[in-house]
Amino acid sequence: xxxxxxxxxxxxxxxxxxxxxxxxxxxxxxxxxxxxxxxxxxxxxxxxxxxxxxxxxxxxxxxxxxxxxxxxxxxxxxxxxxxxxxxxxxxxxxxxxxxxxxxxxxxxxxxxxxxxxxxxxxxxxxxxxxxxxxxxxxxxxxxxxxxxxxxxxxxxxxxxxxxxxxxxxxxxxxxxxxxxxxxxxxxxxxxxxxxxxxxxxxxxxxxxxxxxxxxxxxxxxxxxxxxxxxxxxxxxxxxxxxxxxxxxxxxxxxxxxxxxxxxxxxxxxxxxxxxxxxxxxxxxxxxxxxxxxxxxxxxxxxxxxxxxxxxxxx
Amino acid sequence: xxxxxxxxxxxxxxxxxxxxxxxxxxxxxxxxxxxxxxxxxxxxxxxxxxxxxxxxxxxxxxxxxxxxxxxxxxxxxxxxxxxxxxxxxxxxxxxxxxxxxxxxxxxxxxxxxxxxxxxxxxxxxxxxxxxxxxxxxxxxxxxxxxxxxxxxxxxxxxxxxxxxxxxxxxxxxxxxxxxxxxxxxxxxxxxxxxxxxxxxxxxxxxxxxxxxxxxxxxxxxxxxxxxxxxxxxxxxxxxxxxxxxxxxxxxxxxxxxxxxxxxxxxxxxxxxxxxxxxxxxxxxxxxxxxxxxxxxxxxxxxxxxxxxxxxxxx
Numbered sequence: 001x002x003x004x005x006x007x008x009x010x011x012x013x014x015x016x017x018x019x020x021x022x023x024x025x026x027x028x029x030x031x032x033x034x035x036x037x038x039x040x041x042x043x044x045x046x047x048x049x050x051x052x053x054x055x056x057x058x059x060x061x062x063x064x065x066x067x068x069x070x071x072x073x074x075x076x077x078x079x080x081x082x083x084x085x086x087x088x089x090x091x092x093x094x095x096x097x098x099x100x101x102x103x104x105x106x107x108x109x110x111x112x113x114x115x116x117x118x119x120x121x122x123x124x125x126x127x128x129x130x131x132x133x134x135x136x137x138x139x140x141x142x143x144x145x146x147x148x149x150x151x152x153x154x155x156x157x158x159x160x161x162x163x164x165x166x167x168x169x170x171x172x173x174x175x176x177x178x179x180x181x182x183x184x185x186x187x188x189x190x191x192x193x194x195x196x197x198x199x200x201x202x203x204x205x206x207x208x209x210x211x212x213x214x215x216x217x218x219x220x221x222x223x224x225x226x227x228x229x230x231x232x233x234x235x236x237x238x239x240x241x242x243x244x245x246x247x248x249x250x251x252x253x254x255x256x257x258x259x260x261x262x263x264x265x266x267x268x269x270x271x272x273x274x275x276x277x278x279x280x281x282x283x284x285x286x287x288x289x290x291x292x293x294x295x296x297x298x299x300x301x302x303x304x305x306x307x308x309x310x311x312x313x314x
Numbered sequence: 315x316x317x318x319x320x321x322x323x324x325x326x327x328x329x330x331x332x333x334x335x336x337x338x339x340x341x342x343x344x345x346x347x348x349x350x351x352x353x354x355x356x357x358x359x360x361x362x363x364x365x366x367x368x369x370x371x372x373x374x375x376x377x378x379x380x381x382x383x384x385x386x387x388x389x390x391x392x393x394x395x396x397x398x399x400x401x402x403x404x405x406x407x408x409x410x411x412x413x414x415x416x417x418x419x420x421x422x423x424x425x426x427x428x429x430x431x432x433x434x435x436x437x438x439x440x441x442x443x444x445x446x447x448x449x450x451x452x453x454x455x456x457x458x459x460x461x462x463x464x465x466x467x468x469x470x471x472x473x474x475x476x477x478x479x480x481x482x483x484x485x486x487x488x489x490x491x492x493x494x495x496x497x498x499x500x501x502x503x504x505x506x507x508x509x510x511x512x513x514x515x516x517x518x519x520x521x522x523x524x525x526x527x528x529x530x531x532x533x534x535x536x537x538x539x540x541x542x543x544x545x546x547x548x549x550x551x552x553x554x555x556x557x558x559x560x561x562x563x564x565x566x567x568x569x570x571x572x573x574x575x576x577x578x579x580x581x582x583x584x585x586x587x588x589x590x591x592x593x594x595x596x597x598x599x600x601x602x603x604x605x606x607x608x609x610x611x612x613x614x615x616x617x618x619x620x621x622x623x624x625x626x627x628x
Contacts, residue, residue: 131469145568147461154570155445156606161567164600166560168483168494176600178563180482246480249492253475254459254568256468286478286490292470 002064004052004104005311006045007112007303010034010071010086013041015048016304017056018311022123024304028052034088041087042094046101066107067310068094069115075157076110076313108313112306114151114160116263117144119309124300125261133257134299135162135248137264140175141183145255151313163187167246185243188219188265191236195222198236206230219266227272241273245280252294253286263299274298316378318366318418319625320359321426321617324348324385324400327355329362330618331370332625336437338618342366348402355401356408360415380421381624382408383429389471390424390627422627426620428465428474430577431458433623438614439575447571448613449476449562451578454489455497459569465627477501481560499557502533502579505550509536512550520544533580541586555587559594566608567600577613588612 007014009032016027028048034041045068053060072084079095081087095107110118117134126132130149136142141163145152153159163183164176171180172190184190195217199207206225211217222240225233248260266273278296285293301308321328323346330341342362348355359382367374386398393409395401409421424432431448440446444463450456455477459466467473477497478490485494486504498504509531513521520539525531536554539547562574580587592610599607615622 129469147466152461154608155443155572156570156608158600159568159570161600164567165479165564167480169481169485169557169560171483178598178600243483246483250479250564251568253478254473254565256470256473258469284492286472286475286492294468294470 002053002058002062003311004049004064004066005307005309006049006066006068007307007310008032008041008045008068008070008087009112013045013048014307015045015052016307016311017052017058018308022308022312024307026052026056027307028055032087034086038087038089038092039097042097043101045098049098049102049104061103064104064106065311065314066098066102066104067115067313068098068107068109069112069306069310070094070109071112073158074109074111076108076151076153077157079107079109081109110151110310110313111144111153111157111160113142114144114153115309115313116142116301116305117146117160117309118151118312119301119305119307120261120263120299121146121149122312123308124305125297126257126259129258131255131257132259132261133162133251133255134261134263134305135251136299137186137188137244137262137266139187139189141181141187141247145257162247162251165247165250167243167250182243182247186240186247191219191222191240191266192217194236194239198222198232202232205232207233207236220269223269223272237272238276241276241280245277245284248277248296249281249284249286252281257294259295259297261297261299263302263305267298270298316367316372316376317625318363318378318380319621319623320363320380320382321621321624322346322355322359322382322384322401323426327359327362328621329359329366330621330625331366331372332622336622336626338621340366340370341621342369346401348400352401352403352406353411356411357415359412363412363416363418375417378418378420379625379628380412380416380418381429381627382412382421382423383426383620383624384408384423385426387472388423388425390422390465390467391471393421393423395423424465424624424627425458425467425471425474427456428458428467429621429623429627430615430619431460431474431623432465432626433615433619433621434575434577434613435460435463436626437622438619439611440571440573443572445569445571446573446575447476447565447569448575448577448619449565450613451500451502451558451576451580453503454501455495455561459571476561476565479561479564481557481564496557496561500554500561505533505536505554505580506531508550508553512536512546516546519546521547521550534583537583537586551586552590555590555594559591559598562591562610563595563598563600566595571608573609573611575611575613577616577619581612584612
């Protein structure tokens with residue numbers, strides 16, 4: 001029985017053959033180019049799936065499973081992509097269309113952040129747990145929540161919007177319209193913005209040198225300058241860690257997952273992030289559990305989390 | 315087959331016989347007096363259970379179920395009350411003890427806030443839903459989360475601490491040690507504190523008259539004075555509703571329950587609370603769902619939610 005995962009993104013479609021141990025055996029990709037229209041994108045998905053099967057001598061009409069990870073509001077019951085701005089899709093019956101074009105009967109679809117959380121739970125940082133959360137620190141703050149080995153996203157499939165939990169009433173403006181969302185403090189975007197502000201306020205900061213060395217201001221700038229002892233950079237990192245810890249403790253106090261994994265570029269900071277973060281979490285968490293506390297880990301699967309999660313939807 | 319619910323509180327033990335439609339058929343109560351020692355409390359639970367059965371001509375040795383709702387950190391797997399300050403209990407094997415004293419084999423225990431959420435989900439405001447949340451606005455802000463008709467409280471049974479979600483980093487001090495917790499803004503205790511502050515700041519406020527009429531400052535004082543047009547009271551109510559809405563929207567963005575019920579004394583304010591609250595929630599919620607949004611309702615079962623929930627543990 002074959003298992004195929006599809007990662008449908010705004011810029012790239014990736015299709016991968018996944019074995020029973022969740023190794024990616026083979027993968028094909030193509031640009032999404034959503035402006036061509038929804039059906040053109042879907043046709044590309046189907047043709048990549050067929051080529052992948054041919055190449056690996058798999059009968060696409062045989063017993064198999066196809067899972068799709070896609071951005072936006074996804075109805076995993078009906079198989080519709082309800083709203084995905086960067087795919088230019090609205091109320092689009094993705095599962096039915098792919099089924100029609102490939103002949104594969106067993107197809108499911110899930111939001112990409114939820115699929116990534118499932119990927120980490122079956123094959124990554126939270127492997128072996130029944131209950132875990134993945135928080136991704138990237139352009140935004142995304143995440144997914146796994147209970148009993150399945151995605152939980154509420155009765156209407158739109159839960160798990162961890163980034164849009166307000167941490168400071170009336171705080172920084174978020175793209176969602178609220179003020180003070182976690183995403184407005186802990187995304188890479190927010191960190192870059194805060195770094196730029198701190199650099200403007202302190203022309204002598206080491207952050208200027210770091211930015212020159214790397215050719216730009218990034219989520220790493222403040223972390224590197226802080227390691228070199230720069231006070232302004234330390235303040236940026238400290239504020240970043242404070243808000244990140246606050247959001248994580250909120251999630252723990254509500255959900256007490258066995259493992260909470262951190263993904264996205266900023267999670268690559270390693271100890272420079274994780275040591276002060278764990279310290280703040282330990283200070284703040286409400287109940288330390290009945291002898292057992294949530295473990296904070298760095299996500300393992302990187303960009304493959306979504307595609308591996310997709311292959312494990314059920 | 316009989317079903318008995320036990321509500322073990324710091325001041326009172328209540329034991330009730332519950333029928334298949336979740337009506338309470340009969341109930342016995344006694345003061346808890348925890349200072350007598352853990353085993354004395356447990357002996358009283360067992361004797362109330364036996365008296366209740368005798369009185370209702372039920373064979374306590376026959377087929378039946380007993381559920382216990384208790385405050386604090388409860389391990390529902392082992393049946394231990396791990397920590398309950400107001401019961402003066404620590405690592406106490408409540409289920410085994412009650413089983414020994416009553417002869418009832420089928421006994422489960424759950425945290426009282428979680429049991430109340432289950433009660434509302436089987437017989438109250440969230441009846442007929444698979445996924446719901448109960449938020450109780452009382453001395454603190456408590457709550458419980460029901461998925462697929464069962465309590466969810468994380469891998470270590472200590473989740474669902476909704477009141478200890480920070481809404482304002484560095485905000486008001488909470489009893490848990492954090493700053494800015496939901497409980498520090500939306501509990502009845504917090505509302506009374508805020509009302510007192512506003513009364514001190516405005517000696518001409520209608521709130522003084524209201525407090526005199528009712529003989530004390532309570533969670534109702536600001537609501538009543540606001541209805542009479544008092545500006546200072548309106549500001550208190552507006553702030554209260556702002557934080558309550560913020561916390562509720564956070565819960566919705568994360569969990570998207572089908573119904574979120576509000577319990578506790580303040581939920582009795584009715585439209586004076588619910589209309590402005592719903593308005594703020596509608597303005598802030600991240601995604602309105604795929605055609606379906608969380609309904610906000612007032613809890614129905616009052617103080618019986620815990621005992622009915624206890625009888626429905628499984």
